[in-house]
Every structure is written in structure tokens, then in C-alpha cells.
Amino acid sequence: MGGLKVLFLLCVAAVLVTGWTLGSSWWWHPCGELLALAASLAIWRWQSPATFDRMIRFPLRARWRNHRIYDPRWDVAMESAGLTSGASGERAVPRRGRVRSSSMVDQIHVELLPGQTLEDFAAVGDRLAQTFGALDCRIHSVLRRPHHIEMWLLIKEPLEKVVAPFPTTVADLAIGLPVGRVEDGRVHRMPIIGTHVLIVGATGAGKGSVLWSVLLALQPAISGRLVRVWAIDPKGGMELALGAGLFDRFCYGDSTEATYEETFARLLEDAVVIMRDRQDRLRGIARLHEPTTDEPLIMVVIDELAALTAWVTDRNLKRRIEGSLGLLLSQGRAVGVVIMGAIQDPRKEVLPMRDLFPTRITLRVNEAEHVTLALGPGVRARGALADRIPEQLPGVGYVIVDGLAVPRRVRFSYVSDSDIEAACRRHSATLATTEAVS
Ligand SMILES: Nc1ncnc2c1ncn2[C@@H]1O[C@H](COP(=O)(O)OP(=O)(O)OP(=O)(O)O)[C@@H](O)[C@H]1O
Numbered sequence: 221m222g223g224l225k226v227l228f229l230l231c232v233a234a235v236l237v238t239g240w241t242l243g244s245s246w247w248w249h250p251c252g253e254l255l256a257l258a259a260s261l262a263i264w265r266w267q268s269p270a271t272f273d274r275m276i277r278f279p280l281r282a283r284w285r286n287h288r289i290y291d292p293r294w295d296v297a298m299e300s301a302g303l304t305s306g307a308s309g310e311r312a313v314p315r316r317g318r319v320r321s322s323s324m325v326d327q328i329h330v331e332l333l334p335g336q337t338l339e340d341f342a343a344v345g346d347r348l349a350q351t352f353g354a355l356d357c358r359i360h361s362v363l364r365r366p367h368h369i370e371m372w373l374l375i376k377e378p379l380e381k382v383v384a385p386f387p388t389t390v391a392d393l394a395i396g397l398p399v400g401r402v403e404d405g406r407v408h409r410m411p412i413i414g415t416h417v418l419i420v421g422a423t424g425a426g427k428g429s430v431l432w433s434v435l436l437a438l439q440p441a442i443s444g445r446l447v448r449v450w451a452i453d454p455k456g457g458m459e460l461a462l463g464a465g466l467f468d469r470f471c472y473g474d475s476t477e478a479t480y481e482e483t484f485a486r487l488l489e490d491a492v493v494i495m496r497d498r499q500d501r502l503r504g505i506a507r508l509h510e511p512t513t514d515e516p517l518i519m520v521v522i523d524e525l526a527a528l529t530a531w532v533t534d535r536n537l538k539r540r541i542e543g544s545l546g547l548l549l550s551q552g553r554a555v556g557v558v559i560m561g562a563i564q565d566p567r568k569e570v571l572p573m574r575d576l577f578p579t580r581i582t583l584r585v586n587e588a589e590h591v592t593l594a595l596g597p598g599v600r601a602r603g604a605l606a607d608r609i610p611e612q613l614p615g616v617g618y619v620i621v622d623g624l625a626v627p628r629r630v631r632f633s634y635v636s637d638s639d640i641e642a643a644c645r646r647h648s649a650t651l652a653t654t655e656a657v658s
Pocket residue numbers: 382383421422423424425426427428429564614615616631632633634635
């Protein structure tokens with residue numbers, strides 16, 4: 221902020237000095253001042269576009285849009301969306317507060333009328349967007365103000381740009397891995413310790429990019445031996461094989477093995493053994509396991525969960541796999557044995573234990589019902605319209621975040637093959653250095 225103040229003072233000084241030096245005649249004075257002001261603003265914008273936008277461009281834009289769009293259309297919009305109350309003539313209209321703008325979104329603070337809820341606004345989001353000429357209208361709750369909401373009117377699709385992977389360090393493991401961009405421009409951090417992650421999405425929705433965003437972000441912790449990844453890729457290794465160098469164990473359903481599901485069952489059973497062992501040692505000592513090099517976090521990554529829960533034909537194997545998965549999902553996270561799995565079809569008959577995943581991400585799905593199945597009842601009504609994500613936006617999805625009533629829309633990083641290869645190289649280099657030192 222210090223730099224900003226200096227910049228601002230420099231601009232003011234430039235205006236005064238130029239105005240004073242050029243203003244030798246009565247008409248030059250205002251012209252000189254104006255010219256100097258314009259020049260100062262141009263320099264400001266050139267030198268620090270982010271602060272210029274935040275302090276000058278966006279506040280002016282908010283005022284302009286409020287004056288041109290929201291002021292004249294507000295009452296009509298509320299009336300036509302059925303958000304007013306009382307008899308005609310003395311209609312009560314929800315009060316509009318401050319408007320904030322960015323280049324993509326207008327955010328309007330609204331005070332609810334007695335008896336109104338956030339869901340009332342979310343249910344008519346389409347109408348509000350249409351009336352205000354926006355692409356979409358999303359409703360957010362306001363922290364510690366249960367009678368207020370924030371309307372987000374999307375002027376441009378904020379998640380259109382592909383997101384590059386974020387650089388990470390071992391410290392990110394504790395604070396949440398940076399894996400995507402939220403529609404308000406912030407970085408989305410995903411907690412990994414103490415949770416299981418379920419990724420739901422139709423084919424081509426970008427489930428692979430979520431898996432890889434997490435794995436890539438974990439690379440420093442994997443290289444630091446704080447995390448060990450056990451990967452299962454039932455699609456013959458097509459999705460995960462490129463990053464096999466990062467994994468401690470990798471099962472991919474080798475076609476030469478008649479019962480390759482046996483290897484999946486064994487991997488899960490081994491994870492259960494570690495879980496049991498840790499339970500015995502941690503009982504009465506700690507309630508949540510903290511990863512160390514001696515006791516790392518074990519993350520079991522499963523690319524297509526349905527191949528383990530629904531498509532296994534051998535009854536005995538199916539029972540073994542389901543038994544282990546159930547145990548890991550219900551007891552593993554406290555002792556540092558967690559699961560991250562992707563699936564296309566979230567129905568109960570395909571994934572009976574889906575409610576045991578505390579972190580759930582829904583990318584584009586084909587049916588509205590899949591949103592409710594994946595994220596829980598009422599979440600779609602609060603804005604998680606995953607069935608309406610266009611096919612042109614792979615990697616975009618909704619995430620439920622602890623403490624937020626409204627689902628968060630995120631675009632996950634796009635991880636290319638060369639990003640994965642580079643992560644494997646970094647990992648090998650770190651291991652080689654560690655071995656050379658010890
Ligand atoms: N985050 C992203 N940003 C930009 N493009 C992406 C992103 N994620 C995926 N894509 C694009 O979408 C395509 C499909 O992605 P991906 O293979 O990850 O989908 P999927 O859900 O795993 O599909 P399937 O279930 O068929 O394996 C990719 O080839 C990639 O080009």
C-alpha cells in the first residue's frame with residue numbers, strides 16, 4: 221500500500237506543478253490541469269494497471285452501470301421476478317446496496333425483505349440475468365449477515381481463460397493446494413489432509429484435469445516424502461501412466477492379467493492394513509494425523525471409481541473391493557489414508573458410498589439430478605448449475621466450501637503432458653539429491 225500512496229501523491233504533485241507552470245494565462249490554467257491529470261492517470265495505468273483498475277476504473281464503471289442499468293430497471297426486475305411483497309400501490313422492494321464492478325462481474329449487495337431467502341433469488345436467477353442484460357446471475361450469501369445477499373451478474377464469462385498450474389511448495393499441503401481459479405479471480409485452494417475427494421463429471425468434463433491439478437500441486441510434498449500416492453487407473457493406465465514416476469504404487473489393469481481387479485483389491489487391502497496400524501498407534505494420542513516423512517499421508521487415487529464399485533463381475537472381488545473402500549472412506553482420513561476418486565455417474569447403485577466423501581466437486585454433468593446426487597439436496601437451487609456448464613468450458617465445476625452456503629464455481633488448472641513430465645523430472649532430481657546427501 222505504501223507504493224500506492226507514493227504513486228497517488230506523485231500524480232497529485234504532477235497535476236499541481238504542471239497546472240502551475242502551464243497556467244500562465246487564465247484559459248491555460250484549467251486546460252493544463254486537465255492535461256496533467258490525464259497524463260498522470262495514463263502513467264498510473266501504465267505503471268500499475270491492477271491498482272488503477274481497483275481505485276479508478278472499476279469504481280467509475282460501477283457508478284456508470286448503476287446509473288444506466290440497475291437504477292432504472294431495479295423495481296421492474298424485482299416485480300417481474302416475484303421478489304416484491306405487499307399490496308399494489310405499497311409494494312415493498314428489496315433494497316439495493318453498493319454496486320461493485322470488475323471487467324467481468326457486477327456485484328450488488330441486497331437486503332432481503334422479511335420472509336425472503338437466498339433460494340428465492342437463486343430460483344429466479346435466469347430472469348434477473350435477462351432483465352439486467354447479464355450472461356448469468358448467481359446469488360451468494362454474505363458472511364455474518366443472514367438477511368443480506370450478494371447478486372453476481374456476469375457480464376463476461378470470467379472462467380473462459382484456461383488456467384495454468386500454480387507453482388507450489390511443501391507448505392501448501394497444510395493450507396490447501398492451489399488447484400484452480402474462482403470466478404471472482406481468487407485462487408481456489410483445496411484441502412487434502414483429513415478429507416476424501418470425489419470428482420463427478422460427464423465424459424470430457426475435465427475430471428482428469430482436477431486429478432492432475434492436485435497431483436501436480438502435491439509434487440513438492442511427494443518429493444519431500446510427506447505424501448505417497450497409490451494410483452489405480454482401471455482404464456489400462458491411459459490417464460495416469462504419464463505421471464507414474466510420482467507414484468509409490470500404480471495399478472492399471474494390465475490386459476495380460478485375467479483378474480487385474482485382484483491387484484486393485486490388494487492395493488486397497490494394503491491401505492486398510494496401514495490405516496489399522498496407525499489407528500492402534502495414534503489412539504488416545506492425536507485425533508488427526510499429521511503427515512511426516514516417517515508417517516506420510518497415503519493418497520489413493522482412483523481414476524474411474526465405477527470400475528471398482530459397479531463393473532467388477534467377480535462377486536468375491538467386488539465384495540473385497542467394496543469392503544476395503546468402505547473402511548477407508550469411513551475411517552481413513554483421521555489417520556492420513558485418504559482417497560481421491562473420479563466418476564461419471566454418481567447414482568447410488570454405481571457408487572453406494574458417495575456420501576462418505578466430504579469434499580465433492582461437480583464438473584459438467586448431463587442431468588440436473590446428477591448435481592443433487594453429487595452435491596446433496598438443495599445445492600442446485602443455491603446455484604450449482606453443473607448441468608448447464610457448456611461443453612466449451614472443460615475443467616469448470618462447482619465445489620462446496622466449508623462455511624459457505626453457496627457453491628463456488630471454479631476452473632481447475634489445465635495440466636499438459638509436458639507439465640506432468642516436468643513434475644516427474646523435478647521429483648527424480650529431488651530424490652537423487654536427497655540420496656546423494658544421505
Ligand atoms: N481445466 C481445463 N482447462 C482447459 N481444458 C481442459 C481442462 N480440463 C480438460 N480440458 C480439455 O478437455 C478434454 C477432456 O478432458 P478430460 O480427459 O480431463 O475429461 P474427463 O472428464 O477425464 O473425460 P473422460 O471421462 O472421458 O476421461 C481434454 O482433452 C482437454 O483438452
